[in-house]
Amino acid sequence: MAANKGACTNPPYELLYWPGIPGRGEFIRLAFEAAGVSYKDTANESENGVKEVIALIDPSSTGTDGNPPLFAPPALRILSASPGDAALIIYQTPSILSYLGPKLSLAGSNEAEAQWILSHTLTVLDLNNEAHDVHHPIAVAKYYEEQKEEALKKAADFRAVRVPKFLGFFERVLKGNEEKGQGKYLVGGKLSYADTTLWNVLSGLLFAFPKEMEARKSDYKLLFGTFYDSLRETSGVKEYLASDRRKPFNMGVFRHYPELDRQ
């Protein structure tokens, strides 16, 4: 493990997610890295780690060690402070982020900010889901090639209607918070997990739809003039992005199919 992940050799937090792709696990990784808090990324750090992920979502499981069954990764295992006590396991990206937020000092300065951070994060993750559904509009378990015709139609709508709707919204959030956030933060005057989550989705959109995004970038002055580059240079995030812990986008949520981009 890289030294800047912290000196703790037994981190209490374990991320359980598919190895080799950013995917939805990336939102959790970015929160830890931005906070400078140590975590174990089980499936990426050990050869057999993926088996633990698969075991967690065993379709016959009714739960493990007092924890309920999980629908899908990512999951977070929080080791107990008392040896012998069972670990707590939670799942669903927004649930994990809302749990970690206050512990990583990424959930704002008061209850109102904490709720806005969660609200905006959920909106970012809706955009993330829609970006996924562009290449899988009919059936998540089938290949893209089996639903390419429908994907072409959905991509046209996503680029023309959904992308500007979402990006325009986040531009307005930054604008409304400009006095405190200086275009760098969605809520209040400091970094939150809403920022890291939005950044990763923008990064994914730039990868998946480079022509569309290039054509639209200048419409969102705060988002691409301030927010995006500022977050990339944030301490913790910057070192992470330069490390081999940051996996490149490939065939996960964000995919670059040139035929789905602006022509």
Add this chain to the structure above:
Amino acid sequence: MAANKGACTNPPYELLYWPGIPGRGEFIRLAFEAAGVSYKDTANESENGVKEVIALIDPSSTGTDGNPPLFAPPALRILSASPGDAALIIYQTPSILSYLGPKLSLAGSNEAEAQWILSHTLTVLDLNNEAHDVHHPIAVAKYYEEQKEEALKKAADFRAVRVPKFLGFFERVLKGNEEKGQGKYLVGGKLSYADTTLWNVLSGLLFAFPKEMEARKSDYKLLFGTFYDSLRETSGVKEYLASDRRKPFNMGVFRHYPELDRQ
């Protein structure tokens, strides 16, 4: 307003959502009704209420009275205890439910239960979104009739793959919690907003896909043998469902197109 909504004439909670349909506002309504806590359902209770909903999502807004702009309803306005102070406005169904959960005693008995309740609720709402996307697989702003061909394909996958995956999961959650929850509660030994949320989605699926659900019901003994009827009879919920505050499913998230059901 009905007397059983509580004696308070100025409830501090205001739901802002489209009138006349259950939609995503229903998850918030059910939580209030199950808790017996008074709330104002602005767009259903006053003729001009819908204008307030529309104003909230004005596509040029950068926020109101210290609150950020909102992407979409439902929103919750929480009136300040101090006259003259601005109200807090939050949005996104899971964010609203996680805020209200502890205040309505619908968020379990400890931090672990609270996180599982939020995690399961997010999974229920994923199913809710997928049920919506069945009739709008290509473009949310276009008519069903413009994407009917694709909807027929997505419906086939939803019924064959997604419905059993989700229902099988919730059956296992109930099974794993059977000792405490007796098949009536997903988490712990008392009602939570995960239960009311799941109930509403099951109710919607029974409306939208009656033949498919009838054919599958017996596979999920706890879900349809215990959970569904038990929740419907819960104090607060029972009175609500019999009232005219409960709007019938119609042309919202859950729609009954016979051609999308099992043939």
